[in-house]
Amino acid sequence: MIWVALAGDSYLFSLAGLGVEIVIATPGRLIDMLESHHTNLRRVTYLVLDEADRMLDMGFEPQMKKIVAQIRPDRQTLYWSATWPKEVELLAKQFLYNSYKVKCQDIDCYRNN
Numbered sequence: 001m002i003w004v005a006l007a008g009d010s011y012l013f014s015l016a017g018l019g020v021e022i023v024i025a026t027p028g029r030l031i032d033m034l035e036s037h038h039t040n041l042r043r044v045t046y047l048v049l050d051e052a053d054r055m056l057d058m059g060f061e062p063q064m065k066k067i068v069a070q071i072r073p074d075r076q077t078l079y080w081s082a083t084w085p086k087e088v089e090l091l092a093k094q095f096l097y098n099s100y101k102v103k104c105q106d107i108d109c110y111r112n113n
Contacts, residue, residue, distance in 0.1 A: 027055065027063035034070065041070040049095070052081040053088050061091065068095050 023030070023039075033039050047068070049055070055064060068077075077096055081088050084103075092099065 027060045027067060030067055031063050034067075041067065042072065044071045044075060046076050046078075047071055048078045048080070050080045052079055052091065053083045053085065056087050056091065061087075064091070065094070073097075 025033070034041070049064065052064075055061075079092050079096060079099075081092075
């Protein structure tokens with residue numbers, strides 16, 4: 001089951017107890033679910049942080065850290081960012097272990113992705 005956390009959807013609280021395989025949520029919405037004790041992240045094995053640079057720009061760093069702190073340390077993390085400023089790099093060093101950096105140099109690569 002895939003669970004998408006959308007703001008204002010009260011039925012999500014009942015879905016959280018069904019045992020989902022994939023959760024798609026904004027950091028704020030996921031924190032709401034965690035703080036209301038409707039779910040936890042203890043069994044998460046894969047974490048995808050998409051648009052990491054934008055989430056930092058929007059002030060979500062505390063929420064991102066809170067989420068990552070609740071996930072098991074042996075997780076596999078995918079950390080996507082269109083840009084790689086110092087703040088993104090520092091946060092990546094906190095979240096990632098034995099990481100590999102894939103960098104796209106060709107402008108056509110940007111257009112195609």
